[in-house]
Amino acid sequence: MNLLKLIPLLACAVLLASTSACAGTLPPIKPVAHVDLPRFMGDWYVIATIPTRFEKHAYNALETYSLTPDGQVATSFHFRDGSFDQPVKSIHSTGFVKPDSGNAVWGVQVFWPIKAQYIVAWLKEDYSQVIVARDARDYTWIMARTPSxxxxxxxxxxxxxxALGYPMDKIRKVPQAWPEAAP
Known part of the structure; x- marks a missing residue:
């Protein structure tokens, strides 16, 4: 079998293994009861995170959501890699809202065929701050409508x-220095 064909299969196996390993030790993350998707759309500054490999050295990290006509969520993640002086990089993905989840549980797809779990675990009543979590407790994002x-x-x-069960020693506060024109 061609090595390129094996990569998606191996990625799926690793993702499933990491999710199931933690899922047995901690209860599933309870999502918020309801997310008003149109109100949730827009810019969210990443205040702190347990980062993915793409965002380990992110500065001025900004996640932008917009609804597509078919009800999916177009996601753009903009950041500077390593310092404020680096050029802006972008990663685009699609959020698929899970039916009957109150719009609080998504599958986010950066690379086909993998959809990573995305749970709105806490949302401030005025939609100014949010915590996004995963049952595996491997990644989390603490975001706000303001850079600090x-x-x-x-x-x-x-x-x-x-309280959600995350290892606090892995949290990284994301450096933010604005104003600058958002991407």
Whole structure:
């Protein structure tokens, strides 16, 4: 079998193994009851994260969501890799909202055929801050509509992430230095 054909299969196996390994030790993440998708769309600054390999050294990380006519969520992740002086990079993906989840559980696809779990685990009532989680507790994103949050809010958000069962030593606060024209 061609090595290129094996890569997606191996990626799926690794993703499933990491999800099932943690799923047995901690209860599933409980999503929020409902997400008003049109209200959720727009820019979200990544305040802190347990990063994927693509965002380990992200600066000015910004996630932008927009609804597509077919009800999917077009996602654009913009960041500078390694410093504020680097050029802006972008990663585009598609969010598929899980039926009967109150719009709070998605499958996000960066590379076909893999859809990564995306759970809106906590959402501030005014839609100004959010915690996105995964049952595997391998990645999380703490985001806000502004590039920074007050220290007391940051501490409360970290407590919420800790209560979800995440390893706090893996959290990375994302450097943000704005204003600059958003991508």
């Amino acid at each position: 949050v007050p220290a007391a809010d940051y501490d409360r958000l970290m407590e919420k992430v800790k």
